[in-house]
Amino acid sequence: MGIMAETKPAARPLSPHLQIYRPMLTMMMSIMHRITGGALYFGVLLLVWWLSAAAFSGSQFNQAQSVFGHWLGMIVLAGFTWALIHHTLGGIRHLIWDTGRGFDPGMIEWMARANLAGSIILTIALWVVAWGMLQ
Amino acid sequence: MTMRTPLGKVRGLGSAKSGAEHWLLERVVALANLPLNIFLVIFILGHLGADRAMVAASVGHPVVGALLAVSLIAILWHMKLGMRTIIEDYVHGPTAKFTLLLLNSAYTLILGVAAISAILTMSFAS
Numbered sequence: 052m053g054i055m056a057e058t059k060p061a062a063r064p065l066s067p068h069l070q071i072y073r074p075m076l077t078m079m080m081s082i083m084h085r086i087t088g089g090a091l092y093f094g095v096l097l098l099v100w101w102l103s104a105a106a107f108s109g110s111q112f113n114q115a116q117s118v119f120g121h122w123l124g125m126i127v128l129a130g131f132t133w134a135l136i137h138h139t140l141g142g143i144r145h146l147i148w149d150t151g152r153g154f155d156p157g158m159i160e161w162m163a164r165a166n167l168a169g170s171i172i173l174t175i176a177l178w179v180v181a182w183g184m185l186q
Numbered sequence: 187m188t189m190r191t192p193l194g195k196v197r198g199l200g201s202a203k204s205g206a207e208h209w210l211l212e213r214v215v216a217l218a219n220l221p222l223n224i225f226l227v228i229f230i231l232g233h234l235g236a237d238r239a240m241v242a243a244s245v246g247h248p249v250v251g252a253l254l255a256v257s258l259i260a261i262l263w264h265m266k267l268g269m270r271t272i273i274e275d276y277v278h279g280p281t282a283k284f285t286l287l288l289l290n291s292a293y294t295l296i297l298g299v300a301a302i303s304a305i306l307t308m309s310f311a312s
Contacts, residue, residue: 088272089269095261095297099300102254102304102305105238105308106304112237142220145216
């Protein structure tokens with residue numbers, strides 16, 4: 052065998068990963084987009100359960116309703132609401148970027164802040180409306 | 187119709203055997219999800235504290251039932267595409283990756299069948 056067989060893995064520096072960077076809002080929002088997406092992936096199970104219970108029987112449906120009406124269930128649903136709105140607004144941000152717009156630093160920062168603030172404000176607004184409808 | 191050049195079509199078709207269509211499809215389904223999610227939120231708001239008969243009657247309405255079915259298909263499709271990307275990003279062992287991709291398909295398919303079955307049951311019952 053020639054020289055080629057003697058190659059050892061060189062101790063090269065690896066490409067820098069998350070821990071090397073100073074945390075930034077845009078970076079955190081990117082991570083949150085993926086986390087909320089992953090959470091919604093399992094949260095949809097609740098929606099399908101609710102629909103199936105409604106189709107199945109009155110007692111099944113009442114059971115589902117009592118779980119969602121419990122304070123613990125409502126905390127989960129509030130998280131679901133926030134994740135859905137956060138991911139939807141983040142999705143709009145991505146669709147804007149996909150058209151090639153919104154890449155200047157000021158706009159990127161503004162959209163990240165608007166995404167975060169909008170998700171919190173809309174979640175609270177939705178729950179205030181829901182609470183008002185239930186009273 | 188295609189918006190891609192012949193070179194663009196074959197570029198990047200390495201070991202994954204596919205290129206931009208997954209990315210494009212994820213965007214198209216995401217776009218569909220925007221109005222459908224708003225419909226879903228309004229539907230749920232409209233049925234807070236509703237009993238089973240009220241929910242079943244609403245779902246039994248052809249337009250509402252159809253919109254619900256389309257919403258769930260679009261959501262589950264987007265979920266399947268998104269989770270595929272997550273799995274491919276973080277799971278590198280061929281067996282683990284294949285198993286998780288299989289579970290991803292099974293999970294979204296089962297939820298889809300359950301949801302459509304529930305919607306159809308209520309549609310035909312009313």
